[in-house]
Amino acid sequence: MAIVDLHAKNPTADGRQSERALMVRRGVQHLMKHMRNAAISEMTLRNGRRADLICLTEKGEIWIIEIKSSVEDFRVDNKWPDYRVYCDRLFFATHSGVPLDIFPEDCGLLLADRYGAEIIRPAPEHKLAPARRKLLTLAFARNAAERLTSAELVLERLEAEGVSF
Numbered sequence: 641m642a643i644v645d646l647h648a649k650n651p652t653a654d655g656r657q658s659e660r661a662l663m664v665r666r667g668v669q670h671l672m673k674h675m676r677n678a679a680i681s682e683m684t685l686r687n688g689r690r691a692d693l694i695c696l697t698e699k700g701e702i703w704i705i706e707i708k709s710s711v712e713d714f715r716v717d718n719k720w721p722d723y724r725v726y727c728d729r730l731f732f733a734t735h736s737g738v739p740l741d742i743f744p745e746d747c748g749l750l751l752a753d754r755y756g757a758e759i760i761r762p763a764p765e766h767k768l769a770p771a772r773r774k775l776l777t778l779a780f781a782r783n784a785a786e787r788l789t790s791a792e793l794v795l796e797r798l799e800a801e802g803v804s805f
Contacts, residue, residue, distance in 0.1 A: 700777070
């Protein structure tokens with residue numbers, strides 16, 4: 641299934657995210673926008689894993705935010721350590737219904753609702769190697785540009801069909 645479906649009600653949901661996970665993502669995206677960090681959801685990394693959110697900060701840091709919507713979601717996930725080599729900072733994000741003490745101390749922690757999020761614990765820095773930073777930054781830029789182009793093409797088609805917004 642495509643990562644971005646511009647015909648769906650939520651074009652970046654592929655059916656695997658729960659409503660709670662989408663709520664957390666939305667709140668975290670609001671925080672990232674407020675912090676002037678660019679964020680992309682569901683970006684595939686070179687190891688084949690998909691980051692729930694990957695962010696590019698004004699300083700050029702790469703952050704990965706792994707969203708966990710329940711205790712079970714956290715317990716069954718054993719892939720999150722694989723993200724660390726693809727970011728300067730690794731965070732978990734969750735909502736108030738999940739106990740915060742289950743998350744590892746060596747990762748940042750965000751608490752979110754649908755309207756925003758706050759940093760509960762900052763993430764320690766694990767500086768990326770320059771070559772990997774360049775590859776990730778280019779992948780981020782290309783991914784964002786491809787999504788924007790797709791959105792523009794859909795809007796143009798809808799306008800041509802007389803759909804107004």
